[in-house]
Amino acid sequence: MRVAVLSLYDFDEVKGGTELFARHLRKAFPESENITYRSSAKEFPRFNLTKLNLEYERMGAIISRHFARAHKRSPYDLVVCNDIAGVGLKLLTPSVPAIQVFHYTYRGFAEWALRGKPGFVPSRNLHPIFERVTANGKRVVAVSHKTRRELETYYGLAAKVIENAVPLDSFRPLPQGDCRAKLGIKWDGPIGIFVGRTDSTKGFEVVQALAKHRKDIKILCVTGSNLVDEDMIVVRRVPNEEMPCYYSAADFLLFPSRYEAASYTTIEAMACDLPVIAHRTGLFEDMRELDVGKILDDVNEEEFSHAIDDVLSGGRISTRKIAEERFSMERFVSDYRSLAREVVEGK
16 A cells, blocks of 8 residues: 655654654555655745744645645555645545544644643634644544544544554663663652653643752653753753663653643653653543553642652552553554555545
8 A cells, every 4th residue: 555644744853743653654554655844845935934823834735735746646545644734635636545643633732731822822713724624535533532522622523533652662661770870860769750842831840840849859851952950850852762761760750731632752651661640631631540640630839749749659550551552553553554444445
């Protein structure tokens, strides 16, 4: 099956969840071709619509046009579109079987993480119009039940849920002492790990407050941001394949994000058998607390501090079991191959 995967970026450009998903999708479709803006833009005039809040939509339209030309030269059996990388695609190639994958919704992100912040108005009112248009004529997939609910509530779209996955053979628990020694960590007490952007949408101010006030623990912060914080162990731009050692060096994952759909960080941490202290968002809206660690309704320092005490005093729970049950790569590959056959056969 000849498959094209449309994404705004490749993983070597932006090491985010959508880009990691596209990389994992190659396990289901080894002969697939990833078409991004970088591989498409040379065919088109260069201009920018950032000031109009339409830059991603412009990029998606160029990717769609590039795919249409490539499809005309050598037809594809299926196209998988991430986010709005396939906007307008069905107008250009109406007959090609297509899957639209929603990794989140702009409307949900605006409602839960951007109120009172720059970007709220276009994310709530403008970008959702293009998300709805992008889904036109495609089989819609949501990466979590939360995303499925948002698609139905905000856009009136029915979606099939296919949860993300991680390679459980590489993301697995490793000896904590060995990992701390390898990473040069000399702290002997409890360590919490935070992974991601250091901004308010991720609840990072809670992480900083905990690092400052909880001198009995140490926070290991793995980020691509240019953070300087003497209260933490800060490590920047860690390759994804090295992350099992970082997770295994810690005692719990801190996840105070205000809005998520299906964070890879949490799945990877659980695959490494790490308890998670999370805000009730994304996957954690549909998980039992006793299976993961602690799930909190508010993003504030006091609640997360109490949750840390509960996790550290309550005995180690095994989170790898839920990773094996729900987030295996074998299940992920099987689900997408089955869906691809259905879409291509017109079922």
